[in-house]
Amino acid sequence: xxxxxxxxxSVVSKDTIFLNRLKTSEMMCSGGxxxxxxxxxxxxxxxxxxxxELLELFLSxxxxxxxxxxIVRGHRKLLRYSFDAGCVDFLRIPVDLDELxxxxxxxxxxxxxSLVWDELNFTPTTLSQGTRSVNITLEExxxxxxxxxxxxxxxxxxxxxxxxxxxxxxGSRAVDMxxxxxxxxxxxxxxxxLDHKYQIITVRTLGYMIx
Numbered sequence: 327x328x329x330x331x332x333x334x335x336s337v338v339s340k341d342t343i344f345l346n347r348l349k350t351s352e353m354m355c356s357g358g359x360x361x362x363x364x365x366x367x368x369x370x371x372x373x374x375x376x377x378x379e380l381l382e383l384f385l386s387x388x389x390x391x392x393x394x395x396x397i398v399r400g401h402r403k404l405l406r407y408s409f410d411a412g413c414v415d416f417l418r419i420p421v422d423l424d425e426l427x428x429x430x431x432x433x434x435x436x437x438x439x440s441l442v443w444d445e446l447n448f449t450p451t452t453l454s455q456g457t458r459s460v461n462i463t464l465e466e467x468x469x470x471x472x473x474x475x476x477x478x479x480x481x482x483x484x485x486x487x488x489x490x491x492x493x494x495x496x497g498s499r500a501v502d503m504x505x506x507x508x509x510x511x512x513x514x515x516x517x518x519x520l521d522h523k524y525q526i527i528t529v530r531t532l533g534y535m536i537x
Contacts, residue, residue, distance in 0.1 A: 333434060336371035338364040338380050339399075343492045344421065351423050351489075359430065373397065373433060375426075378404040381411060395433060397426075420491050424450050424464050424471070441474055443536070446512070446524060458515035462508070465490055469504045473526065473536045480529040505534055 339345060353359040362371065364384075376384050378400025388394055398408035399417040408416050415429045428450055431438055440449045447454050450467045454460075462470075468490055472481055486501045487493065505526055512524050527535050 332360055333358065333373065333430070334360045334362055334371045335373045335375055335430070336364050337361050338374060338376040338384050340380070341377060344399075347423060347488070347492050353423065353427050353430075359427075373430065375399065376413075378408060381408060381413075385411060397429060397433070422464050422468065423489065424468050428464075441471055443470075443474055444523060446515075453511055453515065455515045460511045460515050462511060463504075465504050466508050466511070469501070470508060473534065477536055480532050480535045482533040484533075486533065501533075 337345065337348065348361045353361075361375075364374075372395070374384065374394065374396035376396050376398050378398050381398055381404075384396070394412075395414050396412070397415045397417060398404070398411075398413045399419055399421050400408065402418055405416050405418075414433055417426060417429065428438060430436075438449055440447055442448075445455050448462065448467060448470060450464055451461060452459050453462045453466075453470075469486055472486055472489055483501045486504075487498070490501070505528075509526055512526075516524060523537075525536070527537075529535055
């Protein structure tokens with residue numbers, strides 16, 4: 327399949343936090359994906375992203391329309407119902423946006439993009455330097471990608487939390503744990519254990535940064 331330059335995704339959701347996350351996501355900013363408001367006027371979207379509780383309404387709007395592809399997001403208890411209704415994939419909430427991008431790319435047979443931090447390369451599943459590699463989680467990938475995109479600037483913990491879960495809980499150490507795991511994994515594949523080039527620096531009372 328020849329990759330399209332732009333994929334139009336109609337979002338069927340009343341979740342304002344999720345909608346705001348999509349508007350500021352790398353998927354939107356990179357130009358590869360265009361998230362558009364839902365319309366029941368037979369929108370020419372390539373894919374629909376639907377909240378499970380709105381699936382019945384969507385199906386009634388598009389009764390008889392052939393070839394529609396849609397991904398449903400919701401609680402696990404609605405997984406079987408969603409696949410029985412014809413969805414191509416299902417995402418449990420809260421949705422990780424990097425996982426969402428991977429799922430969308432899979433639907434359209436598009437390659438998963440990789441990012442570079444000098445000699446380090448990373449994808450949503452792997453961190454590598456030369457022939458050395460280590461597996462990473464989607465959460466760790468999101469944290470590292472956020473640092474790369476803001477290289478040279480301190481990133482507040484709240485920003486990481488926003489991109490990971492859409493909200494921040496006071497006192498949560500989840501972001502710090504992901505940073506700790508990333509530091510260990512970067513050190514495990516580094517050619518020079520004394521090389522400080524790949525340090526993730528703690529900015530006291532604020533967050534983290536890289537150079």
